[in-house]
Amino acid sequence: MELGIMGLLDHFHPPLSIRRHWHAFHNAWATYIASDLNRQLPEGYFAEPNVQFGIEIDVAAFEEISLLTSRVSKNIVQLPTSSQQEWIPSPPTQTAPFSPTTEAVEVSIFNSEAGPTLMAAIELVSPGNKDRPANRNTFIAKCQTYLQQGIGLVIVDVVTGRNANLHEELLRQLAVRMMPLNTQLYAAAYRVVQRQGQPNLDIWQEALAVASPLPVMPLWLRGELCLPVDLNATYLRTCREQRIEVDTAKIVE
Template identity: 50%
Template sequence: MPLRDHFRGWLDQEMKWHSFHQAWATYIAEALTTRLPEGFRASPNVQTAIEIDVAAFGGARTPPRAPTDREEPAWQPSGGTLTLPFEVTEPATEVLVHGRRDGSYLAAAIELVSEGNKDRAEAREAFIAKCETYLQQGVGLVIVDLVTTRAANLHDGLLARVSPTAPVWGERLYATAYSPQGKNGAAKLTVWQEPLAIGAALPTMPLWLLHGPCVPVQLEATYEDTFRRLRLPTEGP
């Protein structure tokens, strides 16, 4: 199902982005759960010291899945759009404390951009700083920006923070994925960039798990599923 404009016109009248945003995060997390290996789990709309739309946790004490007759082969993403030099810190204190507290650690995060993330310089800086912290801790990240009413590119702002030599992309709507790997002077950040367009299908993005494999985030399938479950029309009057 092609991407719709959630911020102007008939769909904005049917349901505000905030409501769709929360539901989509839930269904993305639900879809991820079927693909995560043992010991990982996905949670939507995580509210801690910071807000994460969809989080993947490692170290969870989850019961093993029953074996199936036909196991799907491990999913492999295409090559990244670009690779940048990047320093991954040792495991951050915040992650270590979290791990000791409840036996789990943040392994990956998915951010669905809202208008509030882009409307003021302070909000943009807060979003970028949050995402930079994930990457510095070695946490895999996916950003999805469908906001048609604000021109700021948070991805470009993030890359400018982590690597001053990164090229400026400038897309208004996009999905991006980030894999920080390595340390001790040999670290790198691999980036996947997919431009989005109203009327076009959404891509599948790679989500890299800290201490785990890469799993697909099926944006198109979960986007369509959200419309169906919320009983939203796919076309205006």
């Protein structure tokens, strides 16, 4: 017997909040998302979770720097035929003009055996990210930096204990007008892409709700590689591994 399909749970209010620690769940969820991405990524790429409570919870996808020159031609990632995904993302909810950073004044120190190059990131919003204006601004600045560098981004917010919508705050910071979701729980994906010589920002947004299944979101790596992030499958796996049961869950024999 196994648990049937269940929807999103409320990890931030009783009864679940007093039975399980939300940060342990988010930690495990980030790990299983990374594991799922590693099953899909071609050779030379890897995903790993980075969990720092009070700052961020994210999953990052990297490309090995030693393989960069052999994998990239004309800024397009060339993938082996066997690694191509049959899954095709839906059209973006909206495409908006976008101005990535074109000038910078900085001093960078690199080791000759430099580490991996960041290609994409998934941010699982924590209560601390939404807690106060300074924390929200820090989160927004980080996401804006990713996009200005052309890094694909997915934001997932299942925090029911705070009312801020970081996705909409990010769009305001980017001066992008979009129909609001009218919800505090959401998943959003972003892709910076050149069309006819002009940079654009493709945006996918999905409203989330407690007791409803989570969507599949597109994660765009720099280049043309897009991976499906099956939030529901990884979420259910996390529930199973964390031994979280729901009284109302349907039992399938």
